[in-house]
Amino acid sequence: MSKKxxxxxxxxxxxxxxxxxxxxxxxxPLGFADTESPDxxxxxxxxxxxxxxxxxxxxxxxxxxxxxxxxxxxRDGERTLIAVAGxxxxxxxxxxxxxxxxxxxxxxPQTYHRLPEMVSRLGTDRAPQVDLDFxxxxxxxxxxxxxxxxxxxxxxxxxxxDKFCTFCVVPYTRGAEYSRPLADVIAEARGLALGGxxxxxxxxxxxxxxxxDADGRSANFAELIRRVADIDGIERIRYTTSHPIDMDxxxxxxxxxxxxxxxxLHLPVQSGSDSMLARMNRHHKIDLYRGIVDKLLRARPDLKxxxxxxxxxxxxxxxxxxxxxxxxxxxxxxxAYCFKYSARPGTPAAILPGQxxxxxxxxxxxALQQVLETNQLVFNESCVDRVMPILFxxxxxxxxxxxxxxxxxxxxxxxxxxxxxxxILDVRIVSAxxxxxxxxxxxxxxxxxxxxxxxxxNV
Ligand code: SAH
Ligand code: SF4
Ligand code: F3S
Numbered sequence: 050m051s052k053k054x055x056x057x058x059x060x061x062x063x064x065x066x067x068x069x070x071x072x073x074x075x076x077x078p079l080g081f082a083d084t085e086s087p088d089x090x091x092x093x094x095x096x097x098x099x100x101x102x103x104x105x106x107x108x109x110x111x112x113x114x115x116x117x118x119x120x121x122x123x124r125d126g127e128r129t130l131i132a133v134a135g136x137x138x139x140x141x142x143x144x145x146x147x148x149x150x151x152x153x154x155x156x157x158p159q160t161y162h163r164l165p166e167m168v169s170r171l172g173t174d175r176a177p178q179v180d181l182d183f184x185x186x187x188x189x190x191x192x193x194x195x196x197x198x199x200x201x202x203x204x205x206x207x208x209x210x211d212k213f214c215t216f217c218v219v220p221y222t223r224g225a226e227y228s229r230p231l232a233d234v235i236a237e238a239r240g241l242a243l244g245g246x247x248x249x250x251x252x253x254x255x256x257x258x259x260x261x262d263a264d265g266r267s268a269n270f271a272e273l274i275r276r277v278a279d280i281d282g283i284e285r286i287r288y289t290t291s292h293p294i295d296m297d298x299x300x301x302x303x304x305x306x307x308x309x310x311x312x313x314l315h316l317p318v319q320s321g322s323d324s325m326l327a328r329m330n331r332h333h334k335i336d337l338y339r340g341i342v343d344k345l346l347r348a349r350p351d352l353k354x355x356x357x358x359x360x361x362x363x364x365x366x367x368x369x370x371x372x373x374x375x376x377x378x379x380x381x382x383x384x385a386y387c388f389k390y391s392a393r394p395g396t397p398a399a400i401l402p403g404q405x406x407x408x409x410x411x412x413x414x415x416a417l418q419q420v421l422e423t424n425q426l427v428f429n430e431s432c433v434d435r436v437m438p439i440l441f442x443x444x445x446x447x448x449x450x451x452x453x454x455x456x457x458x459x460x461x462x463x464x465x466x467x468x469x470x471x472x473i474l475d476v477r478i479v480s481a482x483x484x485x486x487x488x489x490x491x492x493x494x495x496x497x498x499x500x501x502x503x504x505x506x507n508v
Contacts, residue, residue, distance in 0.1 A: 197244025
């Protein structure tokens with residue numbers, strides 16, 4: 050059977066990256082194989098994100114491009130199906146079909162295991178197929194094995210959210226919190242390890258709220274991590290995204306116990322002001338966050354943090370914003386994502402009084418980003434002359450160069466022979482920029498390129 054081209058474009062969070070891979074897996078038995086370009090593809094799949102207005106608008110600009118491809122192929126007597134998946138599909142399914150009637154499939158994040166039926170039905174019936182049910186357990190039960198594709202892999206263990214931060218669409222697009230059974234997660238992790246995966250990132254919108262069934266009792270996230278660490282071949286474990294109120298003592302203890310658990314934690318705080326956190330319905334105060342970080346550092350002194358901030362939430366005063374700036378300085382986050390508040394239809398904050406102007410949001414974003422970038426550069430510069438274990442998983446731009454990840458997720462560029470792809474090698478850091486490091490192998494390996502000894506690797 051000749052292969053049918055599947056072109057996938059993914060927006061949004063890592064969970065969407067995982068979902069896109071899984072959609073590719075469910076479509077494989079129908080003869081679909083990934084293709085690099087949408088031109089000539091039989092199926093164009095857009096996996097969307099609804100988190101901020103800009104993220105959602107990207108869908109419609111992409112769709113205009115794909116419509117032209119579809120129409121051009123139709124003139125040649127060929128058929129291209131366009132499928133919209135993910136959180137915009139879930140939130141705005143009807144609107145998508147109204148604005149873009151040439152879309153063939155609208156499928157939400159919980160029902161993409163049904164894509165093959167939807168595609169097959171389009172063979173006989175040309176009416177658009179829409180499936181926006183909420184049933185995560187059914188989805189995971191029906192997905193085929195998650196095949197390893199390189200030395201690193203994502204593994205979704207938990208979906209949805211019951212926290213209802215007032216700014217956030219996730220509880221509406223991904224539904225109620227659901228944890229996969231422990232045995233299913235371990236089986237998927239074992240399969241990945243057998244396929245050569247060395248680093249696994251456990252994913253969930255509230256990953257540390259995990260409470261999966263384990264033969265009738267409930268297993269917590271700490272137990273799950275310990276079990277994953279027992280699997281032969283898994284040398285690195287990461288997880289994202291966590292909520293501060295679910296960082297319990299057992300989970301903090303795991304950070305001190307397991308060398309495989311990387312000393313880098315993404316723990317979104319959103320704001321440095323208690324009054325702001327209350328209006329955001331974050332369920333935590335700044336002191337709770339500080340206390341967790343203290344405990345984490347006692348358990349794992351080399352741990353570093355990254356976070357998310359929102360600036361310009363409705364009614365954010367100058368004093369509240371200053372509290373965020375000083376908290377960012379105090380905590381010295383080594384990486385952080387900072388977003389302008391974006392009003393999302395249907396969320397409580399969208400109708401709060403005191404919506405701020407774009408100008409104020411931009412000004413605050415720039416001020417906060419300056420602090421965060423300084424933190425990041427200071428940390429990156431402190432890594433120079435250190436030897437770090439780097440997992441090389443991507444080719445670099447220059448011949449002979451590869452890019453790997455440090456324990457702290459910093460991209461590290463170094464001259465490394467091709468056969469070392471997927472290896473974890475000791476690298477001496479020789480240069481630092483805000484977002485990346487340059488390094489050289491601490492111990493040159495057989496077959497290595499002579500230029501590894503050349504200082505000042507290109508970053
Ligand atoms: N589940 C995670 C993050 C979900 S979304 C958590 O609980 O933290 C990723 C980030 O997007 C959030 O941490 C937040 O900083 C940002 N975000 C969410 N909704 C937003 C909105 N309406 N406007 C701007 N940023 C938003
Ligand atoms: Fe959104 Fe808050 Fe849930 Fe995170 S915890 S997904 S920010 S509602
Ligand atoms: Fe976006 Fe949905 Fe993820 S809204 S951030 S793709 S959960």
